Amino acid sequence: MSSPTGPASGLPVRMPRPRQPGRHRRPEPVAAPEGAPALVLAVPGTPSTSTRGLAEEVVSIARSELPGLDARIGYVDGEEDATVTSFPEFPSLRSVLAHAAAERTARVERARAAGAEVADPEGPVAVVVPLLAGPDSALMRRIRQAVMDSRAAAELTDVLGPHPLLAEALHVRLSEAGLARADRARLFTVATAADGIVLATVGGEEAVQAAGITGMLLAARLAVPVMAAALDEEGAIAAIAEQLRGSGSAQLALAPYLIGPELDTALLDAAAKEAGCSVAEPVGAYPAIGKLALAKYTTTLGITPQQPSGTPVH
Numbered sequence: 001m002s003s004p005t006g007p008a009s010g011l012p013v014r015m016p017r018p019r020q021p022g023r024h025r026r027p028e029p030v031a032a033p034e035g036a037p038a039l040v041l042a043v044p045g046t047p048s049t050s051t052r053g054l055a056e057e058v059v060s061i062a063r064s065e066l067p068g069l070d071a072r073i074g075y076v077d078g079e080e081d082a083t084v085t086s087f088p089e090f091p092s093l094r095s096v097l098a099h100a101a102a103e104r105t106a107r108v109e110r111a112r113a114a115g116a117e118v119a120d121p122e123g124p125v126a127v128v129v130p131l132l133a134g135p136d137s138a139l140m141r142r143i144r145q146a147v148m149d150s151r152a153a154a155e156l157t158d159v160l161g162p163h164p165l166l167a168e169a170l171h172v173r174l175s176e177a178g179l180a181r182a183d184r185a186r187l188f189t190v191a192t193a194a195d196g197i198v199l200a201t202v203g204g205e206e207a208v209q210a211a212g213i214t215g216m217l218l219a220a221r222l223a224v225p226v227m228a229a230a231l232d233e234e235g236a237i238a239a240i241a242e243q244l245r246g247s248g249s250a251q252l253a254l255a256p257y258l259i260g261p262e263l264d265t266a267l268l269d270a271a272a273k274e275a276g277c278s279v280a281e282p283v284g285a286y287p288a289i290g291k292l293a294l295a296k297y298t299t300t301l302g303i304t305p306q307q308p309s310g311t312p313v314h
Contacts, residue, residue: 030066030303031066031067031068032066032067032068032069032070032303033303034068036068036069036070036301036303037070037123037124037125037126037127037154037155037301038070038071038072038100038125038126038127039059039062039069039070039071039072039126039127039129039293039294039297040071040072040073040074040093040096040097040100040126040127040128040129040154041055041058041059041071041072041073041074041129041131041293042074042076042093042128042129042130042131042143042146043055043073043074043075043076043078043093043131043261044076044077044130044131044132044136044139044143044261044262045076045077045260045261045262045263046077046261047075047077047078047079047089047090051075051260051261052073052089052090053285054259054260054261054284054285055073055131055261056073057285057290058131058285058289058290058293059071059072059073059290059293060290061285061287061289061290061291061294062290062291062293062294062297064290065290065291065294066294066298066303069294069297072096072100072126073091073096074091074092074093074094074095074096074097074128074146075090075091075092075093076092076093076139076142076143076146077092078090078091078092078093078095079091079092079095080092080094080095092146093128093143093146093147093150094146094147094149094150095150096126097125097126097128097146097147097150097152097154098150098151098152100125100126100152100154101125101126101150101151101152101153104125123153124153124154124155124300125152125153125154126152126154126155127154127155127156127157127296127297127300127301128143128147128154128155128156128157129157129160129293129296129297130143130156130157130158130159130160131160131259131261131262131289131293132159132160132259132262133159133160133161133166133201133211133214133257133258133259133283134159134161134162134201134203134207134210134211134214134257135158135159135203135206135207135210136159136202136203136204136207136262137203137204137206138203139203139262140159143156144156155300157296157297157299157300158296159210160259160289160292160293160296161210161211161213161214161257161292162210162211162213162214162217163214163288163292164217165288165291165292166214166217166257166283166288166292167214167215167217167218167220167221168221168288169283169286169288169289170199170214170218170255170257170280170283171218171221171222172286173255173280173281173282173283173284173286174194174197174222174253174255174280176280176281177253177278177279177280177281178192178193179192179193179194179253179255179278179280180193180194180222180253181193181222192251192278193251194224194249194251194252194253194278195224195248195249195250195251195252196224196225196226196227196244196245196247196249196250196251196252196253197215197218197219197222197224197225197226197227197252197253197254197255198226198227198228198229198237198240198241198244198252198253198254198255198275198277199211199212199214199215199218199226199227199228199229199255199257200228200229200230200231200237200254200255200256200257200258200268200271201228201229201230201231201256201257201258202230202231202232202258202262202263202264203230203232204230204232204233205230207230208228208229208230209228211228211257212227212228214257215227215228215257218255224249225244225247225249226255227240227243227244228240228257231256231264231267231268231271232267235274237254237271237272237274237275237277238271238274238275240275241275241276241277252275252276252277252278253277253278253279253280254268254271254272254275254277254278254279254280255280256268256279256280256281256282256283257283258282258283259282259283259284259289260282260283260284263282
């Protein structure tokens with residue numbers, strides 16, 4: 001049986017789904033505005049193929065969240081020999097910003113040469129997002145200096161944490177190493193699960209305090225004590241490990257509150273050995289990192305795509 005507007009074959013007509021009303025409605029997709037500044041990920045540490053792979057994965061996640069996003073990678077210790085026509089394998093942050101500024105100037109000049117009336121560009125040419133979970137004043141000074149040296153109109157954001165998504169990432173890395181239950185609600189046991197976590201960071205006391213905020217969120221997820229300590233302060237990890245043991249924790253794990261490129265693995269291994277702790281992997285290119293980097297970018301520019309949020313605590 002057919003309807004006046006449907007096919008005569010008797011097959012059901014696929015109608016467009018009505019838009020769900022109320023606060024549970026899925027957000028409309030948002031694309032980067034035309035001509036929006038570039039997101040430049042400032043990557044610390046010694047450039048390497050593994051570091052580049054991690055950074056590329058982070059910007060790929062950011063692009064998938066905001067179609068049309070111009071995302072680039074600049075290395076704090078990268079190569080300086082960059083021109084408009086030739087770029088090194090690991091370009092420095094300064095070079096990437098100078099290149100972005102030169103591109104915008106060239107676009108304006110081409111448009112004017114074609115007879116278009118184009119006003120001088122306003123606003124930043126790029127938003128620089130440090131690939132750091134927590135504050136590191138020495139690294140941030142170097143990043144800020146690179147921005148200034150580039151002479152580009154660029155905005156520098158704060159670091160990625162503290163944030164519930166970083167607690168989620170730490171939980172996942174601990175569970176992957178067999179040091180934490182993946183989900184307390186499923187009542188499945190891990191024989192090697194830690195009953196105390198040392199959250200390792202770098203950057204001095206400010207970094208330890210910031211890591212402690214994420215540590216409280218992680219402690220709520222795992223229902224075990226979590227304390228932060230600085231890897232770059234001699235004996236700090238071992239001291240916190242002893243403090244946890246003194247309060248009743250017997251099986252400890254060391255969780256790097258670090259993305260990866262900024263991490264000295266020799267320092268981490270030495271601290272873990274001294275403290276007698278098992279070690280989880282750093283956060284790395286966990287999907288939340290790309291989302292947090294994008295959130296720093298969109299907040300700076302006043303763009304409002306869906307904001308990242310942590311998963312519920314089990």
